[in-house]
Amino acid sequence: MNPCLALAVIVSLCMFSRITGAPVSSVCQNLTPEEEQKMLADEDINTNFNDFFLPQILTGGSGGEQVSLAELLVQTQTNYSTHCPTSLPSSQSAPVFARSSCPWFINIDNQPDRHPTSIPVAVPRCSPTQSCVGISEDQKSSYECERVYMSITVLRKVHCTEKLFKWVKATERVAVGTTCVRVKEVQSSTSNSDGPPSI
Secondary structure (H helix, E strand, O other), X not given: OOHXXXXXXHHHHHHHHHHOOOOOOOOOEOOOHHHHHHHHHHOOOOOOOOOOOOOHHHHOOOOOOOOOHHHHHHHHHHOOOOOOOOOOOOOOOOOHHHHOOOOEEEEEXXXXXXXXXXXXXXXXXXXXXXXOOOOOHHHHHHEEEEEEEXXXXXXXXXXXXXXXXXXXXXXXXXXXXXXXXXOOOOOOOOOOOOOOOEO
């Protein structure tokens, strides 16, 4: 076969595997931790959640500041609360997650066989039976807090044997906030059955 044609075929196959979400490593391997970290670093997976998960509207911070996961936990759980408030905060300078009629805090979802291992997740401060904060009593039965999701690309480790494994690309729906919505008249039990897993 012509060397140029062979190279073109190889490049086309590589591009196809990226587009179709084929395994990052199609062959099961036994990598050292250093080799595994290098392979993960070479993949185009965004692990900086400040780029897409923590915009100013969610954190209340300035647009250019970088917020670590540890700082985010302190900001949402310690500086404010994880419990459902009886009223909205009086301060207009409070971040959106605290001023919302469906306030939330951030928890960290840790899964060792996923890259990135740690992902921040929005957790509602109010249960569905508590409805939205600040609405009138006669409206509470008509409204509820619902999570807002976005989909991100992650890598998942698939164990072939006790020592051999490979990494594959996957999509996960991550809760990034909560909002007050009108209660649905009919709840569908299969609405997310065909979608990616939610965290």
